[in-house]
Amino acid sequence: MNAFTGTGDATGRGGAPGPYAATGRDALVHRALLHRTDREFATAAVPYLREGRRDGDALVVIASAAFGDLLREQLGERDAAPIEFPDRDAWFAGPMHAFAAYHDRARADWWPRGRLRLLVQPVWEGRTALEVSEWKRHEALINVMFAGTPTSMLCAYDAAALPGGVLTDAMRTHPELQDAGGVHPSGRFTDPADVYAECNAAPLAPPPPDAARRIFASGELPGLRAFLRGEAVRHGLPDAACLPFVLAVNEIATGIIRDGGGHGSLWVWTEGRELVCDLTDPAFALDDRFLGYAPPRGGRRGEAAMWAVRRLCHIVEIRSGAHGTRVRMHVRLPG
The missing domain is CATH 3.30.565.10 (Histidine kinase-like ATPase, C-terminal domain)
Structure with a gap:
């Protein structure tokens, strides 16, 4: 094993990346939910999860404890029972940690049960500039690594609290957006390869003199x-x-x-x-x-x-x- 042979043109399933906004049960759906209140969040999230329960999807919510409690209350015991709630802070400890967890759990558990339906609330608070850049790269690469897989991912962004740059990047890394007006294509969606290149555009600062x-x-x-x-x-x-x-x-x-x-x-x-x-x-x-x-x-x-x-x-x-x-x-x- 070494890092200087082979290429990195991988999709995660061994095939060419499919359309980023493809439709159909076996195509990736990657959507940003832009909400300003808890009510707006629940209005979108509850029907999304109920639809998944009706269809027999593997249901996973990776969100704050407060949002988890809100969803359990709104869904009721019966509809919330099949949902898995992994610890949000542990899951989003780092961009690659999250990627690996998605890959591992989807192959071992979620996809064998059918379609995977994820509701996630990424952690942006307390991140360094480098971490923000890497999480942006992570969101862009979701479109490549899970293209052609039976996955639906709804990513919640608090438009009232998050910095404008994070919200703009959400529009660039998600083919679809959902807000109070409904679901619509993102007019700002950018090819993941271009986002990836942007993350690599700045040269690395030299090591400090005392390294x-x-x-x-x-x-x-x-x-x-x-x-x-x-x-x-x-x-x-x-x-x-x-x-x-x-x-x-x-x-x-x-x-x-x-x-x-x-x-x-x-x-x-x-x-x-x-x-x-x-x-x-x-x-x-x-x-x-x-x-x-x-x-x-x-x-x-x-x-x-x-x-x-x-x-x-x-x-x-x-x-x-x-x-x-x-x-x-x-x-x-x-x-």
Whole structure:
């Protein structure tokens, strides 16, 4: 497994992405619900869930405790009984954490029962600028990764409380909108590939001057792993998180040695409440089209590697071009 072979043009089901606003029971529906009051939310959400119960869909609500209680009250015990209510904060701990959870649960449990009907309330409060950008990317990629699957997803956005930029992005990442006037196509919907490219448009800032640096090449991975563990411990990463961090960095370094330019550089530092690690390959350009956002297909080890790396980290940033490739991995520190 390594991150420098294969392509990232994955859909999650092994086929070409279908129409983003396709109709029919087996097509993805991805809709943003723009509401200003609890009443507006319930007026849209309750019929949506009752319709799913009538059709025998797998029903899942990932929302705040207050919205969960509101829905149970409005639906009544009988209609609320089949609904699964996963913990919202745990589910939305990070963009890739949520993606992986969707993939895992849908394949193991929800799709085998028929069509999946999701009502979600994404968490935007308290996010850093990078996290907001990654969640925007997440919403755009839903249209690609779950195209052609029996999935309906209604994403609730509080238009009275959320920043205007978040609401504008909701219109750009959801093919359909629902508001007090009903359901209609989003005139601002943007191709997910373009949204993805926008998220990668800004260059990564260089590592700070006090970042620990290491140069590596073939035969030096054991020493690199020991160095990484030492830095992780020094910066306060808990023991349980050290191994995933070292494995993620080792996966990228292995790809650079085996399939990239053969050697690279690494920097480690802290930034806010995160441990950050940069790896650079000065000679190899990486195909980063949706790479690592869907489970790997067949023997595509590049997809497998980046799927694993993204799951092991909070956020992974990639910048690649004529001057090589930089991969920046973020893991959370306690506190």
